[in-house]
Every structure is written in structure tokens, then in C-alpha cells.
Amino acid sequence: xxxxDGGLSQLTRGDLGGLHPVIRRTLEQHAGxxxxxGFVAEMDVLADARQWLEWLLVKEGTFIQMQVTLDVNDVAxxxxxxxxxxxxxxxxxxxxxVGPYVDFGxxxxxxxxxxKPVRSEDRFLGIIGADLSVDRVEGLLRRLARNxxxxxxxxxxxxxxxxxxxxxxxxPGTLLAGLDVQVAEGDARSKGLHVLAIAGIPWRLVVLSxxxxxxxxxxxxxxxxxxxxxxxxx
Numbered sequence: 001x002x003x004x005d006g007g008l009s010q011l012t013r014g015d016l017g018g019l020h021p022v023i024r025r026t027l028e029q030h031a032g033x034x035x036x037x038g039f040v041a042e043m044d045v046l047a048d049a050r051q052w053l054e055w056l057l058v059k060e061g062t063f064i065q066m067q068v069t070l071d072v073n074d075v076a077x078x079x080x081x082x083x084x085x086x087x088x089x090x091x092x093x094x095x096x097x098v099g100p101y102v103d104f105g106x107x108x109x110x111x112x113x114x115x116k117p118v119r120s121e122d123r124f125l126g127i128i129g130a131d132l133s134v135d136r137v138e139g140l141l142r143r144l145a146r147n148x149x150x151x152x153x154x155x156x157x158x159x160x161x162x163x164x165x166x167x168x169x170x171x172p173g174t175l176l177a178g179l180d181v182q183v184a185e186g187d188a189r190s191k192g193l194h195v196l197a198i199a200g201i202p203w204r205l206v207v208l209s210x211x212x213x214x215x216x217x218x219x220x221x222x223x224x225x226x227x228x229x230x231x232x233x234x
Contacts, residue, residue, distance in 0.1 A: 012047050016054040023056045024063055026130065033137070034058070035109050036066060037130035039118065040080055042090070045125050053080065057107060068106055078105045089117035089127045096127075097201045100134040100163060100172055110134045110172075112163065114201075138164040138172045152208035155198070163203060176206075 016039060023037050038055035046052055055066040068078035080086050088096040099112035115129030141155050141164030152167040154176075162174040170176075194207040 010047060011045065013049055013052055013054070016041075016052070019054055020056065020063075023054075027056065027058050027063065030130075031058070033132055033140075035111060035131050035133050036107050037128075038066075039126055039128050040086060040115075041126040042124050043081065051081070053078075055106075066106060076105060085113040085115045085129060086127055089115055090124050093117075095201075096129075097157075097203070099157075100161070103131065107131055112137060134163070134172050140164075142166050154206040154208075156204050156206055158202045158204075167208065 019039055026037050027034050036055055036057040038053065040055065041049070041052045044050055049070075051070045053066060053068060056063045057066050069076040071077055072079075083098070085096050085098040088098075094116065096115045097112065098115075100110060101113075102108070102110050103113070109131065110133075111131040112134055113129060113131050115127040118125045118128055154165045154167060154170055155163040156176060157163060160176045162170055162172050162176065164172060165174075196205040196207065198205055
């Protein structure tokens with residue numbers, strides 16, 4: 001976990017500007033994959049703001065500060081305190097991987113958000129994190145699955161939502177019945193599938209046993225049990 005020491009009562013929004021070189025360097029190192037990154041503060045950590053996001057976006061090669069509404073009386077309020085990417089690290093999870101979803105009111109992009117808690121001793125100060133472009137993640141994982149597995153393969157979230165797929169018709173955001181994180185390997189194999197854990201993140205790699213998924217799209221969709229497509233929002 002990340003630690004911050006000393007002077008917390010005097011920390012202000014202006015102090016967070018010192019994070020910009022690190023954030024920009026991170027975005028540059030992962031250009032195209034990351035659409036934004038930064039720090040999001042816990043309630044009342046800053047002396048001059050109850051809530052705050054020091055979050056930089058990449059727009060056409062330019063870094064800009066993300067602007068959001070943090071007024072609870074405004075219908076457009078960006079209530080990040082209730083978002084899983086903030087709440088899970090706050091409740092003790094060392095790493096949260098949330099999405100895919102459309103970040104309405106924030107980046108307004110279709111993203112996967114990865115975050116970690118920032119703490120000073122036992123005090124939760126907020127999170128650091130980044131937003132990954134789902135289109136870029138899907139492309140990278142699809143090529144990896146095709147080149148290394150050699151069979152139809154799908155990467156799913158803990159609730160069975162598709163992140164990436166090399167199977168025609170199974171797009172990112174599609175929800176697959178019976179393939180959440182609790183699926184038993186025996187049950188999966190009875191459907192002609194193999195479900196493998198992915199180290200470090202709460203996703204699963206689902207490998208289809210068919211020899212050519214391009215020739216049996218209908219059968220593949222049937223054995224997995226497709227519920228329906230749709231992109232999720234926060």
C-alpha cells in the first residue's frame with residue numbers, strides 16, 4: 001500500500017500539483033492504453049476542499065485536468081465515494097479492477113479502472129489509479145489469446161462480463177450466464193470450456209475447446225449461455 005507521512009492537516013489542492021510530473025510520465029509510458037490517471041482524495045483529507053480529484057486526461061496528445069461537479073446538490077454530482085474503484089480500496093482491498101463501464105461525468109470514455117489505496121499509517125487518504133481504454137485492452141488481449149492459446153478465448157470479469165474476446169459476436173460488455181468468478185472448473189468443462197485464473201487481477205480466461213471458433217460461432221455462444229450485449233455505465 002502507498003503511504004504518505006506528516007503534515008496532513010496542511011495538505012491542499014495546490015500541493016497535489018506536485019504529482020503532475022509522475023502522472024504525465026505514467027501516461028506517456030503507456031500512451032494509447034491509458035486515457036487518464038491520478039489521485040482521488042478521501043473526504044476532508046485536504047484543508048481547502050472536502051473532496052477532490054487530481055486526475056489528468058490525455059486528449060489528442062495533450063494533458064488536461066479532469067473537471068467534475070462535486071456539489072451534492074447538483075444533479076450532475078460526481079459521487080466517487082460510492083464507486084467501487086474508490087470504495088473497495090477504502091475497505092481494505094489492495095487493488096481494485098472495475099469495469100468495463102462508461103465513465104459518465106468523468107472521462108466519458110469506455111474504460112477499466114485500476115486503483116490502489118493511499119494510506120498514512122492507519123488513515124485512508126484516498127486512491128491512486130488509472131483508466132485503461134477498453135478498446136486498446138480488448139485488442140491486446142484478443143491478440144494474446146489468439147497467438148498463445150490458439151483456440152477461441154474470452155477474458156471475463158468476476159461477474160461474467162466480457163473484457164476481450166477472440167470469438168466472433170462476443171463483444172466487450174457482453175454478459176455471459178453461468179461464467180462468473182464462482183464457476184466450477186468441472187461445470188465449465190461440461191460445457192466444453194476451460195476457466196483459468198489471471199494472476200494479479202480478478203479476471204478469468206475462458207478457453208473454448210473447439211478447434212476453429214470462426215466456424216462454430218453459434219455453438220460457442222450456445223454452450224456458454226449468452227445473456228445479452230450491452231455496455232455498462234457506473
